[in-house]
Amino acid sequence: MRLINRRPARPAAVLLTALPFVAVAIAYAIASEIRLAANPQDKLLPAPATIWDTAVRLFSEPDRRTGEILLWRDTAASLRRLAVGVGAGALVSLLLGVLIGLLPYVRRTLSDFVAVISMVPPLALLPILFIVFGLGEMSKIVLIAIGITPLMIRDLAQRVLDIPHEEIVKAQTLGASTPVIALRVVLPQILPRLISAVRLQLGPAWLFLIAAEAVAAEVGLGYRIFLVRRYLAMDIILTYVIWITLLAFVIDWALKQLSRRAFPWKEAGL
Amino acid sequence: MSFVTVRDVWQSYGARSILERVTLDVSEGDFVSIVGASGCGKSTFLRLLLADERPVRGEIRVDGAEPATEPGRSRGVVFQRYSVFPHMTVRENIVAAETFSRPLGRVWGRARREARERADATLERVGLAHVADAYPATLSGGMQQRLAIAQALTARPRILLLDEPFGALDPGTRLSMHAFLQDLRAETGMTVFMVTHDLEEGFKLGDRVLVFDKPRWDTQAPERFGATITYDFDARDGGVPFQRILDRYPSLAPRPPAATG
Numbered sequence: 140m141r142l143i144n145r146r147p148a149r150p151a152a153v154l155l156t157a158l159p160f161v162a163v164a165i166a167y168a169i170a171s172e173i174r175l176a177a178n179p180q181d182k183l184l185p186a187p188a189t190i191w192d193t194a195v196r197l198f199s200e201p202d203r204r205t206g207e208i209l210l211w212r213d214t215a216a217s218l219r220r221l222a223v224g225v226g227a228g229a230l231v232s233l234l235l236g237v238l239i240g241l242l243p244y245v246r247r248t249l250s251d252f253v254a255v256i257s258m259v260p261p262l263a264l265l266p267i268l269f270i271v272f273g274l275g276e277m278s279k280i281v282l283i284a285i286g287i288t289p290l291m292i293r294d295l296a297q298r299v300l301d302i303p304h305e306e307i308v309k310a311q312t313l314g315a316s317t318p319v320i321a322l323r324v325v326l327p328q329i330l331p332r333l334i335s336a337v338r339l340q341l342g343p344a345w346l347f348l349i350a351a352e353a354v355a356a357e358v359g360l361g362y363r364i365f366l367v368r369r370y371l372a373m374d375i376i377l378t379y380v381i382w383i384t385l386l387a388f389v390i391d392w393a394l395k396q397l398s399r400r401a402f403p404w405k406e407a408g409l
Numbered sequence: 410m411s412f413v414t415v416r417d418v419w420q421s422y423g424a425r426s427i428l429e430r431v432t433l434d435v436s437e438g439d440f441v442s443i444v445g446a447s448g449c450g451k452s453t454f455l456r457l458l459l460a461d462e463r464p465v466r467g468e469i470r471v472d473g474a475e476p477a478t479e480p481g482r483s484r485g486v487v488f489q490r491y492s493v494f495p496h497m498t499v500r501e502n503i504v505a506a507e508t509f510s511r512p513l514g515r516v517w518g519r520a521r522r523e524a525r526e527r528a529d530a531t532l533e534r535v536g537l538a539h540v541a542d543a544y545p546a547t548l549s550g551g552m553q554q555r556l557a558i559a560q561a562l563t564a565r566p567r568i569l570l571l572d573e574p575f576g577a578l579d580p581g582t583r584l585s586m587h588a589f590l591q592d593l594r595a596e597t598g599m600t601v602f603m604v605t606h607d608l609e610e611g612f613k614l615g616d617r618v619l620v621f622d623k624p625r626w627d628t629q630a631p632e633r634f635g636a637t638i639t640y641d642f643d644a645r646d647g648g649v650p651f652q653r654i655l656d657r658y659p660s661l662a663p664r665p666p667a668a669t670g
Binding site: 303305306308309310311312313314315316318319322323324327328402403404405 | 459461479480481482484485486488490491492493494495496497498505506509510511512513514515544545546560561564566
């Protein structure tokens with residue numbers, strides 16, 4: 140039987156999914172063991188048990204000075220920035236994407252401009268944003284929004300153009316005006332695409348968030364990581380990294396579920 | 410009396426000539442089948458009738474009105490695919506045919522309830538009532554096309570344009586769709602243009618069969634000349650000509666033998 144036709148059955152499939160995770164965990168445990176055997180004071184690769192103890196402490200023990208649990212404060216601040224930045228970016232790109240895709244005049248005016256803008260490396264703009272918007276929340280939110288919006292506009296505009304011309308013609312023969320076509324034909328079909336565009340751009344959004352927080356912030360997941368880096372607190376950094384990964388994964392999964400629930404017609408054909 | 414008037418229509422895309430010197434008069438209520446080889450401009454002609462494209466020369470008038478500049482409610486259309494809205498249920502697709510001409514494309518309250526009731530009556534008539542809440546993607550090809558035709562007719566167009574509407578259906582479904590279309594036509598008396606690849610279908614359904622072909626060929630530049638109507642068959646009465654000649658010329662009728670005695 141050819142390799143391309145061999146498929147893992149149920150128990151093997153689960154095992155294969157778990158394999159890389161377990162392999163990385165074991166490799167880390169062994170490496171940590173070797174280093175700690177040579178030097179019990181080693182900070183680079185703390186033992187898994189140490190990380191676990193640190194994690195429990197970070198999640199449950201309030202800060203002695205403020206009485207708040209820092210990790211939750213960091214999480215709330217970062218998620219807020221992420222939500223506002225991604226939300227604003229999504230709204231702007233939905234609006235511009237539909238306009239560019241639907242109206243030839245807007246397309247002619249903006250599509251090349253957006254194509255050029257999307258080539259600007261957002262992180263290179265960070266100093267400008269700090270100068271213009273100050274070191275507060277605004278500059279971080281704007282960085283996320285600027286970082287993800289141009290690509291999302293291009294993606295959504297292309298999706299609007301991909302809607303079969305027949306459908307647009309059909310709507311016209313039913314007497315639909317341009318706003319009606321935009322609201323009743325294009326928008327509902329583009330919303331699932333918006334969600335998948337957001338899912339794709341969440342990776343870059345986290346990157347911009349953590350970069351902005353690393354440079355200037357008082358609270359936030361990225362800020363904390365870069366703060367404790369000075370003390371080589373690998374156990375804290377690793378806990379935060381795993382936590383951020385988990386958050387990103389859960390957000391991605393939730394958006395996927397939302398898309399499936401909200402757009403049953405999308406699944407209907409499969 | 411000519412209902413659809415096509416006068417010396419030419420169409421080309423850049424240097425590529427598609428149609429040339431197309432002139433046609435169609436009476437109200439006629440069913441016109443359009444056949445021809447692939448790439449001979451049948452679908453282009455349909456798009457011109459639809460006003461989705463404007464001819465480079467000539468004009469097309471419906472009922473003497475000014476040539477249309479964009480598709481509108483006077484022309485209904487059914488394509489081979491993508492003729493219904495995938496994100497709306499079957500019922501919503503029919504309701505949309507009524508409400509898309511409103512400012513926001515929706516109606517509320519009692520008007521909405523009544524539109525839904527009318528849509529349900531339509532679906533009952535075309536045999537789709539049992540799938541009213543399903544999405545088009547879950548329907549068979551024949552059901553989707555029936556929905557598309559019902560949707561187009563709900564908007565009450567002056568002419569109905571069909572672009573290979575049954576091209577993707579299996580032969581059995583195709584036959585039942587023919588019956589369905591003939592019933593609807595008997596009911597509404599609508600003027601229909603249908604592009605088809607299937608000659609038999611064209612003759613079976615049409616009152617007239619137009620053949621598009623290129624009368625001139627330049628072998629060095631095949632795209633130099635466009636196609637035009639090369640044959641215009643009267644397909645009524647099973648394609649046998651002069652069956653109604655007495656309606657036009659009663660004087661041709663054989664005289665009853667003079668009474669004797």
